[in-house]
Amino acid sequence: MPAFKKLFSGVTLWTWRRSRWINRRGDAAFSSCRPKVCVVGSGPAGFYTAQHLIKGRQDVEVDIYEQLPVPFGLVRFGVAPDHPEVKNVINTFTQTAKHARCNFYGNVNVGKDVSVQELQQAYHAVILSYGAEGNRRMGIPGEDLAGVYSAKDFVGWYNGLPSCRELSPDLNCDTAVILGQGNVALDIARILLSPTDILKKTDITHPALEALTESKVRRVLIVGRRGPMQVACTIKELREMVKLPGTRPELVQADFEGVAQALPDLPRPRKRLTELMFKAAVEPPAKDEQERRSKASRSWGLRFFRSPAMVLPNPDGTKAAAIRLAVNKLEGSGEAARAVLTDEVEDVTCGLVISSIGYKSLLIDSSVPFDSGKAIVPNQMGRVQQAPGLYCSGWLKTGPTGVIATTMNNSFDTARSLMEDLDSGNLDMSAAKSGAQHIRTLLEERGVKPVTFSDWEKIDSVEVKRGESTGKPREKLLTVENMLQVAWA
Incomplete structure (x- = not known):
């Protein structure tokens, strides 16, 4: 970018200088460091939120953390087996996961293996999208x-x-x-x-x-x-x-x-x-x-x-x-x-x-605001109340209502809220964040080995081959242990 490229925002004149926008009064608008965003949960809400962020901004980097070794949440574990057409959305999620600015880390139990506060220290924004796993x-x-x-x-x-x-x-x-x-x-x-x-x-x-x-x-x-x-x-x-x-x-x-x-x-x-x-x-x-x-x-x-x-x-x-x-x-x-x-x-x-x-959502970390009566994280358009830099999407945001298309729209809304906060300067971008680099170090110290998306593709390949012999689209691995054995073979 040219040293003195100028931009009008309302009536304020901004100038690019020393890797940040400066106005005439000398106020810094936001840092040039790439926004690092963490998404907790790899179901429809998590992937749709990540997808919208990656498409909406060319600088954002998104890491998706999932408790299980396998992604896709209720698309894999909730959609009826005789509704394969509904599961086609997995193809779109796979494109997101393989994007150069997206990474998947399965086998990571947020709230146990790593805290939400630790994620907040490593990322500019944390989006909770882990759904409703309670009854x-x-x-x-x-x-x-x-x-x-x-x-x-x-x-x-x-x-x-x-x-x-x-x-x-x-x-x-x-x-x-x-x-x-x-x-x-x-x-x-x-x-x-x-x-x-x-x-x-x-x-x-x-x-x-x-x-x-x-x-x-x-x-x-x-x-x-x-x-x-x-x-x-x-x-x-x-x-x-x-x-x-x-x-x-x-x-x-x-x-x-x-x-x-x-x-x-x-x-x-x-x-x-x-x-x-x-x-x-x-x-x-x-x-x-x-x-x-x-x-x-x-x-x-x-x-x-x-x-x-x-x-x-x-x-x-x-x-x-x-x-x-x-x-x-x-x-x-x-x-x-x-x-x-x-x-x-x-x-x-x-x-x-x-x-x-x-279904109902559960609290995974005591540091997160939670309405136990409604079983949701209190929020305004996905912004968690009284918790700057913390967002939510999906059923954790709204309660367990609607179909996958409903979740898509509410996840897009959360992504838009985050991008608005980036553009307005409401999201603190004053310092660079280490993102997954720091979290991987913590997990290694704690004996936790994440499953990458390429590891998941090994599981996927084995399941499909197991299904072929009986005329099924796949025969799922049923234990975490078996999933991990295949992922790390």
Whole structure:
């Protein structure tokens, strides 16, 4: 850059001198050192934030730290195995990880192997994007009985999350009840009822495929506190359930009282979703659909206006045998309608209960501000309150809401906030930072060896080859130990 290149910012004249911008009064605007940014978490939020930063500024360097040896978070461990098209976003994340100004460090547990404060000392900015790895509890008697699982753990089991490898759910029962009516609940119902001929062509884990092949589950009820017009799933997931081979829907016609009259005034996405449910529940099916349903050996149903009250044990008190549901009535209408308990209850016999009432973020470091009630880091547009240089994105920022596209947009917003702070001088750039160089030294002293992205590519290659022999896109390694053996072979 020329020694006296000039730039107008508002009405202030700035001059480039001695590697920094100087105004007429002699005030330094910001340092010329390259901004070093650290992202904690390599799921969609982490990668989208890194991607936007790298595209938005030609000088920023981004290091991504991940607790597991493998990247991609819920794209790998949360997306249903039979939704491979959703996982195509991994190709975009891989391009980001391979960018000259981006580095991936797996097998690093922030909060344990290295503190957030140590990261802040090594980087100009730290972005927390580690998602929501906790479970929301139902808070009812019997939820700790055998046969009761959180959706997060059940999904982690069939998707190969190392911490869920030993789950081994007992599927030796006729009926499963899923509490919650979001997309995750429908994913689980679909996996429980899908023909294994479909599942064996996916990247579902071998132990899960074996268990589902032997499964005795023939009926799945998906329970929600409110009514059809408040259901939380999207039309794509519901349509997949309606068309799922070998199954028939079982909806209660009385649950749809008044729905036909309300349909014209619903917003379009909600209207289409409700129409699909209404058709399945109330309207007589076409002849070919009636024939298909008559041949089905499995069924699924949406149950509305019900809240879990208690998981009932078997006679010896060791495992779930039924669930008691409290019957609700709605007060209000539309999205704002509230479920209010009545005195009525009903018991549903079942041997498997899966709670899909939401994930929650956990605090990984006591130095980070945290709202334990909302389970988020308090922030304004991704800027962590009262913590200069600290940012957050993804579910840690908003709570566990939305789909991958939602996370993309909120991550881009956080990246924009950081870049605005760089441009305005609100982010301290007065000193050069050592970044990963310092952190790698700390980790080495502590006996922690990071996994690089090229190490991950070895794992990826082995998993793909393991899958080829059985016609699967990949057969995942299920333990951290096995991942590390392959990565460092």
